[in-house]
Amino acid sequence: MSILLDQSTRVIVQGITGKMARFHTRDMIDYGTNVVGGVVPGKGGETVEGLPVFDTVEEAVAATSAEASLVFVPPPFAADSIMEAADAGIRYCVCITDGIPAQDMIRVKRYMFRYPKERRMVLTGPNCAGTISPGKALLGIMPGHIYLKGHVGIVGRSGTLGYEAASQLKERGIGVSTSVGIGGDPINGSSFRDILERFQDDDDTHVIALIGEIGGPQEAEAAEYIRDHVTKPVVAYVAGLTAPKGRTMGHAGAIISAFGESASEKVEILSAAGVTVAEHPAEIGAKIAEVMEAA
């Protein structure tokens, strides 16, 4: 089944005329994603990669019945673009943008809640590589060829570390149902717990891989959820063993500022909840393989 995205999902790209956006739109189309258009205010009527460009998300949805959106918009305008998508009835939005002010994201999350649950948009990111359901569709900037299609659900905060995990799995002939990047920011659209719930309900996902890092409460929240609601085996790796306290390590959200936020504390909390933790990042694939054998 996979989660959030498949080959039929109609996708628009906000910011499609940008250089990177064009490049990745091409990549997504080549992978098999059902990209139906783009949105750039003022460029309505143009064509990019054979796709129609619209001035507003509302117009794009009316013309194409788009259900999902990829926000490829610079930081000063990205929050506004996400809210525009929510307002226009987009069901699933991925925001790639790195650098959105944290308080903008507080407003985005609040804004999304003005809509009742049935109509509310799901957001993953910002500051993420995107979501891929191998063999079906790719919504983001990840390289499709490193993923094999299969039954491991991956959820992580880091793009390239997520690629590393997928790559280690592919080497062992193990495939992925869906890989979701929740991004490196402190205020994000979906937490680990949100995605774990979807994987738990997905028949296509048999094992879950959680790639965490220092900073924030979401790994601990995930541990609690796993302990109480997840019956499928979970393997985790938490990056940042050597990270010093109080310093931001690249991702805006990767900072140890309170108890329970260091890598070792998160490893303890996850292990206590029954998660198999890979101590070494090079072992992620091996641990998942072990867990799959045992299952």
Place this chain on the structure above:
Amino acid sequence: MDIHEYQAKEVLSGFGVAVPDGALAYSPEQAAYRARELGGARWVVKAQVHAGGRGKAGGVKLCDSDVEIHDACETMFGMKLVTHQTGPEGKGVYRVYVEAAVPISREIYLGFVLDRTTQRVMIVASAEGGMEIEEISASKPDSIVRAVVEPAVGLRDFQCRQIAFKLGIEAGMVQQMVRTLQGCYRAFTELDATMVEINPLVLTEDNRVIALDAKMSFDDNAMFRHPQIAELRDKSQEDPRESRASDRGLNYVGLDGNIGCIVNGAGLAMATMDTIKLAGGEPANFLDIGGGATPERVAKAFRLVLSDKKVQAILVNIFAGINRCDWVAEGVVHAMREVEIDMPVIVRLAGTNVEEGQKILAKSGLPIIRATTLSEAAERAVGAWKSDVTQADSMKVAS
């Protein structure tokens, strides 16, 4: 981005938060002059550094005369103040703030943070002012009063009153407390702060509510829309390696080890540092070169890592996703030819076109140690570093 106490007080004062009269000084003579200008008979001289715990380290002195002020400043200026928050190198004191002393009746802790659990701005307050919040959480958790702000309407006056009454503030001063809280909240949201801390907020003997100390940190991602705040940056308080990096648009954190790292992606960079540690080495830095591993970028990264004299080996770990390993390999080769490197360089490439990339590295004739997996890369890096160091030592012994 952090700012000094005197800057935070100026900012907050603009939002209606009461602060003591004070003035900045750049020399002992100027400090004494400032005191005379301020008037009064008692002053506090405070070292302006980006760190807490100044009092215990000798960075805060109560003075009753301009001679005492002058002497306090003589010691402080140019000193590297070492507090539990600065690390052993400490932070340089180049500015001092002279403040009129205030008759303190009670001290309160007040903090505004971005709470990641509720994904809201949160106010944290305690009647145990003067203690650090970690200490309060550990020893007097029941004294902590919290309030979460609803972003759709902002901080409500009733929330401020609740906090004031819970802290036991007398009715006559509650209104001032409300003004203080609202002022801090407005500053926090209008200027994209990530932290506002007033510790202590004092209630004076003459019934005023005054911020005796103030700390503010700002969201780096938002500084594009606050140029007047961005201007308050003081590089003298930053690790020079990191100022250099940020000026060059590179994401870098200096650490204490000997193995330099160049990686694409923050998570992969942290994981790479972890593998070095697990292999028995110590990373010298965190460095995320981001999505574009162009030759110029890779060269900048090499120069930055090499500017740290402790580095004795360099590990490059690039997972080429959209980038291609052959382009990355070209970048590394180009960079190594441009920058003089006389230490082991270990390169691990993975992803798109990895074989082509490896061929380019092999054909370059450069002494690059190649690795294919993460663990191999770390083991070879630590191994090469150890043998290089041993060789250097044995050569020293021989000569």
